[in-house]
Amino acid sequence: MPLIRFVLSQLIAWAVIFAALKLGAPLSGFALALSQGALAALASRALGAPRWWHAFHLAFTPLVWAASGLGISAGWYLAAFTVLALFYWTSFRTQVPLFLTNAATTDAVLDLLPKKSARVLDAGAGTGSLVRPLAAARPDCQFVGIEAAPGPWLIGRLLAAGTTNVDWRRGDFWADDWAAYDLIYTFLSPVPMAEVWAKAQAQMRPGARLVSNSFAVPAVAPDFIVPATEAGGRELYVYSPAAKGKAPIKG
Structure with a gap:
């Protein structure tokens, strides 16, 4: 640890x-x-x-x-520690810092959504910088954002207030059942990606997509990659975890 x-x-x-x-x-x-x-x-x-x-x-x-x-007064150090704790929370354990999705990346994810009504999960949603604009662009879809850190969660809660197709939650996305979603978006770090893949393969239904911002699943070939030039400076790795016959890349 x-x-x-x-x-x-x-x-x-x-x-x-x-x-x-x-x-x-x-x-x-x-x-x-x-x-x-x-x-x-x-x-x-x-x-x-x-x-x-x-x-x-x-x-x-x-x-x-x-x-x-x-x-400097000790109170300022305590205040700085408190702010960092509220925003980075369990990052020391999960090794997943706070990343915010930019507008260009959001547009790229929008193009990956199913054409029909769908349920979308942002696992580790930060302040909701992805789910809010997606919800505005696709009122026919239901978006779920799950964030553990209280600081980003509170900001997201305030900004998403009144958005009827956003379900904004504070908690652990690992505890959620991923079988309910048509697309799951992650922007985490290299550390949990093997665990993300295991959960996605175990729970995601056929036809559902896993989209990872910046961090590829180790030793697994994506269906395709949205290049950084089209996705706000960061590559998007797109997977179909429930697809049969997907072979890992041999190192």
């Missing part, structure tokens, strides 16, 4: 620093902070954390040390 590895890396680094100080190492101020960061980065690498975590560990304690000299 990323959080456990983060805490463990920091604890290992601080244990080495405290041991060095006990032995008389001349460490203080920025030199101490930088040494702890370097040790935490090494520990993170040894524990097999993703590469970007190493840079985070390297910078974390030096930045805390630098911030401590700015004279």
Whole structure:
């Protein structure tokens, strides 16, 4: 789990620093902070954390040390932490940050909707930047947006108020039954895509589409790819999870 590895890396680094100080190492101020960061980065690498975590560990304690000299009231740090927590919520566990779908991508998804009335799910819907314009363009369709983080969810709730063909929910899209949808849209990260594919294959009905913004399902060939030039700067990977005979790509 990323959080456990983060805490463990920091604890290992601080244990080495405290041991060095006990032995008389001349460490203080920025030199101490930088040494702890370097040790935490090494520990993170040894524990097999993703590469970007190493840079985070390297910078974390030096930045805390630098911030401590700015004279900023502790209340501002608490406020910043609260805002980040409200918007990023369980990102430390899911490794899925907040991504917002742009207007050009929304237009590309609109072209992928069935011509007849359909049910569409935005799994991890953010502030509803996809479902609201789609709902306006296709009043014959029903759109469901599920978002876990309370900050984006509240914004989406306010903006979607009064839109009768948008069902705006706060919760875990993994707990939802995907059999009810004709198209499911995701804009997550590379980390959960194998799990997304497993759920889609298990639950989505024949003819239903899975559309992933930017992140392909590992080792699975999409039906087709909407190029970035036509989809707002990011590729859209389009799959038919219930299709029979779809073979994985051999690495």
